[in-house]
Amino acid sequence: NAGVTQTPKFRILKIGQSMTLQCTQDMNHNYMYWYRQDPGMGLKLIYYSVGAGITDKGEVPNGYNVSRSTTEDFPLRLELAAPSQTSVYFCASSYADNTEAFFGQGTRLTVV
């Protein structure tokens, strides 16, 4: 089982550029999440989805967008990248009736 797969693992963006962080899971999980991790701050929830076609904002959604057209995929879109979006991004998934969340390996994004 691949679990949760994130691509790319590393990326450098210039200010104002856009990009999509890809996330796919093969566990048929209904729930998917995007977090960002900044040093000393833990993980903060950006967006989450409870199923295909349904998304909702987390704690820090500004500057990001998501979509959930299939159960497997939950891409995160950054429009007009800013230095404040320099971070490590994690995608995670879980069953609706199972409480454990499985994480991807993260994407280190630098905006310069």
Next chain:
Amino acid sequence: AQTVTQSQPEMSVQEAETVTLSCTYDTSESDYYLFWYKQPPSRQMILVIRQEAYKQQNATENRFSVNFQKAAKSFSLKISDSQLGDAAMYFCAYRGGSNYKLTFGKGTLLTVNP
């Protein structure tokens, strides 16, 4: 909103000794779940142990155990016989029973000294 507090930014322990990492949380829910995740330098998030709030018995996984005090809203992690491979960032996390958002503390960096 639920909050999770880890009051120890850094901890250190000698190899083979025992260490306890602290976590407190704030919630008005009666049904919820608590977790400890480990993040080694590889960046991978690894589930260490979990506890259902309705269970009075403390969870145990090999050398890892928790002290769950529901009334005090406290959820500490005890690592026995510490090993060099235990060195990592440890995150406490909370998930409410009525939604599926997972809220994390800021983490405790554990160093294991040989």
